[in-house]
Every structure is written in structure tokens, then in C-alpha cells.
Amino acid sequence: MGEYARKMVGPKVDELIEDLNKAYADEWLAFFYYKTAAEIAEGINREAVASKFSEIADEELEHAEELAERIGQLGGEVIREFDQLKAMANCKTVNLPEDPTDCKAFLEAGIEAEQCAIKVYEEIMEKLKTDIKDPITFHVIRHIMQEEVEHEDDFETLLG
Numbered sequence: 001m002g003e004y005a006r007k008m009v010g011p012k013v014d015e016l017i018e019d020l021n022k023a024y025a026d027e028w029l030a031f032f033y034y035k036t037a038a039e040i041a042e043g044i045n046r047e048a049v050a051s052k053f054s055e056i057a058d059e060e061l062e063h064a065e066e067l068a069e070r071i072g073q074l075g076g077e078v079i080r081e082f083d084q085l086k087a088m089a090n091c092k093t094v095n096l097p098e099d100p101t102d103c104k105a106f107l108e109a110g111i112e113a114e115q116c117a118i119k120v121y122e123e124i125m126e127k128l129k130t131d132i133k134d135p136i137t138f139h140v141i142r143h144i145m146q147e148e149v150e151h152e153d154d155f156e157t158l159l160g
């Protein structure tokens with residue numbers, strides 16, 4: 001851990017680590033649900049829907065890694081129990097449809113999940129603009145948030 005890096009952030013560093021860990025949990029759950037969607041989706045648009053979910057899932061895993069790196073730099077530790085991922089996540093589920101041929105419902109579930117993620121990062125950004133001064137985390141969150149906005153747009157484009 002970076003001792004000076006922690007000091008630089010100030011007294012709310014542990015609160016920030018907690019926020020980052022909750023977002024880290026969100027990313028793992030998104031990865032899991034999106035890969036599942038890619039696996040189970042059927043119907044005439046199966047190919048486009050499955051490849052989009054799979055591609056975005058890989059980016060969610062990258063987000064988890066980026067958050068993990070920052071958590072470590074701040075002297076925190078990432079969640080290490082699977083049950084804790086679900087417990088700590090802000091966005092606890094992606095509502096995949098019962099009917100695997102309902103491609104529209106898969107995309108709607110993806111859009112809903114991305115909107116939840118955007119909201120989470122918006123709240124972290126707000127803290128980073130006001131009472132927690134941390135330009136490095138700001139940069140990381142800004143980058144991830146931009147990709148969540150792209151994901152929402154990608155799902156919306158496919159939905160037509």
C-alpha cells in the first residue's frame with residue numbers, strides 16, 4: 001500500500017475504499033450476468049445479442065481489475081468472499097428474462113444494469129468533486145463511467 005497515497009486522500013480514505021469495493025462487487029456481478037446472458041440467449045438475434053453481452057462482460061471484468069488496483073494502492077483489500085460480492089453490490093441483479101428467445105428483454109435488462117452502474121459512478125464522482133480529493137481515483141472512475149455510458153448506448157442501439 002502507498003502510505004503517502006493514503007495520506008493524500010485524507011481522512012475519508014476508508015470510506016472511499018468501501019465505495020470502490022461496492023463498485024468492484026457490481027462489476028463482478030455484471031460480468032457474471034452478462035456472460036450468462038451471452039450463453040443462454042436464443043432466437044433470431046442470438047448472435048448479435050450474445051456477442052455484445054460477451055464483449056461488454058469482458059470490459060466489466062477490466063473495470064473490476066482497475067478498481068482492485070486502486071483499492072490496493074489506497075491500502076485496502078478487495079472483497080475475497082463470493083457471498084460478500086452479492087451482499088455489498090449496489091446493483092445486485094440483472095433481470096435476465098425467463099424466455100431465452102426474448103432478445104428484447106435481454107437488452108432491456110442490460111440497459112437497466114448500465115443505468116444502475118452509471119448512477120453508482122455518478123455518486124462516487126460527486127464525492128470526489130466535493131469532500132474527497134483524489135485525482136487518481138477521479139481519473140479511474142471517470143474512465144469507467146464513460147465506458148458504462150457507451151455500454152448503455154450499445155445496448156440501446158441493438159434494441160433499435
Ligand SMILES: [Fe+2]
Pocket residue numbers: 027030059060063117144148
Ligand atoms: Fe463496468
Ligand SMILES: [Fe+2]
Pocket residue numbers: 030056060114117147148151
Ligand atoms: Fe457496463
